Amino acid sequence: MAVVVARGKKVGLAVLSREHLDKFVKWVNDPEVTVYLNIQKVFTLEDELEWYEQVRKSGRDRVFAIVELESKRVIGVIGLHRISYYNRNAELGIFIGEKELWGQGYGEEAVKLMLDYAFNVLNLHMVYLRVKDFNRRAISCYRKVGFREAGRIRDMALQPDGYHDVILMDILEEEFNSRYESFYKRIQEKAAQSSAEAP
Ligand SMILES: CC(C)(COP(=O)(O)OP(=O)(O)OC[C@H]1O[C@@H](n2cnc3c(N)ncnc32)[C@H](O)[C@@H]1OP(=O)(O)O)[C@@H](O)C(=O)NCCC(=O)NCCS
Numbered sequence: 001m002a003v004v005v006a007r008g009k010k011v012g013l014a015v016l017s018r019e020h021l022d023k024f025v026k027w028v029n030d031p032e033v034t035v036y037l038n039i040q041k042v043f044t045l046e047d048e049l050e051w052y053e054q055v056r057k058s059g060r061d062r063v064f065a066i067v068e069l070e071s072k073r074v075i076g077v078i079g080l081h082r083i084s085y086y087n088r089n090a091e092l093g094i095f096i097g098e099k100e101l102w103g104q105g106y107g108e109e110a111v112k113l114m115l116d117y118a119f120n121v122l123n124l125h126m127v128y129l130r131v132k133d134f135n136r137r138a139i140s141c142y143r144k145v146g147f148r149e150a151g152r153i154r155d156m157a158l159q160p161d162g163y164h165d166v167i168l169m170d171i172l173e174e175e176f177n178s179r180y181e182s183f184y185k186r187i188q189e190k191a192a193q194s195s196a197e198a199p
Pocket of ligand 1: 033076106135
């Protein structure tokens, strides 16, 4: 079961739980997924449990399961990492493990929900990410949402065909909030309205 905490049209963000980890083991050992990530080792269920406990206790990570709302199945994971409450920024990471769902707008929605949480719940100012230069699907997903290229680190990723650049992308809170309606602000407005109407 997944406890959904933020809803888009097709996907929601859900509380990450141990019961999702079996799926994660499948995904993080799939070379067609990991080619886009910074993962070189083989992961066991124990590794995933360790990661889960570390993330659960950490004040610098907020990680959610991505749930397809219609089927209620967990299809991937998204999170904010290296959160700095002083500088008000964090690094975004995402993958959709169910490959047949790539390229259908699920990533775009999940990233928007995560950014809404980052800017309107955690009060962050800027979110950045790193993406390998050949990951065209991810780059167009991030551009669609509003991320801009901030720079490029040359030869940062060594792939089977040689070195690749890693592109840095960023988005500011005002760029996000001027473009999208916030799920959390809507709830706030509703709560304020109902308390104003109360006798
Ligand atoms: C990256 C990821 C989260 C994006 O989610 P998604 O649901 O596939 O992305 P979206 O469908 O919202 O957007 C992808 C866009 O890229 C386009 N696209 C798909 N394949 C493409 C390709 N080979 N080249 C260029 N663009 C491509 C899609 O058409 C879509 O754009 P459109 O909506 O304008 O048509 C998902 O693909 C994924 O998990 N990939 C594997 C792991 C990964 O790369 N993680 C990110 C590491 S930085």
